[in-house]
Amino acid sequence: MTPKQAFKAMPKQIVVGAYIYTLKPVQIAGGDAGNLAHVDTEAQTIEIKSSLASPAAIIGCALHEVMHIIWGASGLAKRADEESAILAFDAGLTLLFQKNPAFLVWIQKCLK
Numbered sequence: 001m002t003p004k005q006a007f008k009a010m011p012k013q014i015v016v017g018a019y020i021y022t023l024k025p026v027q028i029a030g031g032d033a034g035n036l037a038h039v040d041t042e043a044q045t046i047e048i049k050s051s052l053a054s055p056a057a058i059i060g061c062a063l064h065e066v067m068h069i070i071w072g073a074s075g076l077a078k079r080a081d082e083e084s085a086i087l088a089f090d091a092g093l094t095l096l097f098q099k100n101p102a103f104l105v106w107i108q109k110c111l112k
C-alpha cells in the first residue's frame with residue numbers, strides 16, 4: 001500500500017473515549033512544519049502530515065496522537081516524559097500490528 005492509498009483508506013472519524021475525532025491529512029500539522037502529526041482536543045481533530053513516506057509512519061502518527069488523547073483523558077498528569085513514552089509505544093504498537101496481522105484480526109473479533 002502506498003501512503004496515498006493509506007490516506008484514502010483512513011477513516012474520516014474515530015471515537016476516542018467519549019468524543020469523535022476527525023482525521024485529516026494536512027501539509028502542515030498543528031501550524032508547525034516540524035510536526036509529523038498534531039491533535040487538537042478542543043477542535044477534536046487529528047492532523048497527519050500528508051508527505052509521510054510510508055503507511056507505517058501514518059499509522060504510527062495516528063496511534064501517537066490517539067495515545068496523547070487517552071493520556072490526557074485518563075487523568076495522567078502532563079509530564080516531561082509523556083512524549084518519550086508515547087513515542088516508544090507508537091513505534092512498538094505499529095511494529096506489533098505490522099508483524100502480527102492475525103493478532104490484530106483476533107483483537108478485532110474478540111472486541112465486537
Ligand SMILES: [Zn+2]
Nearest residue numbers: 064068083086
Ligand atoms: Zn507527541
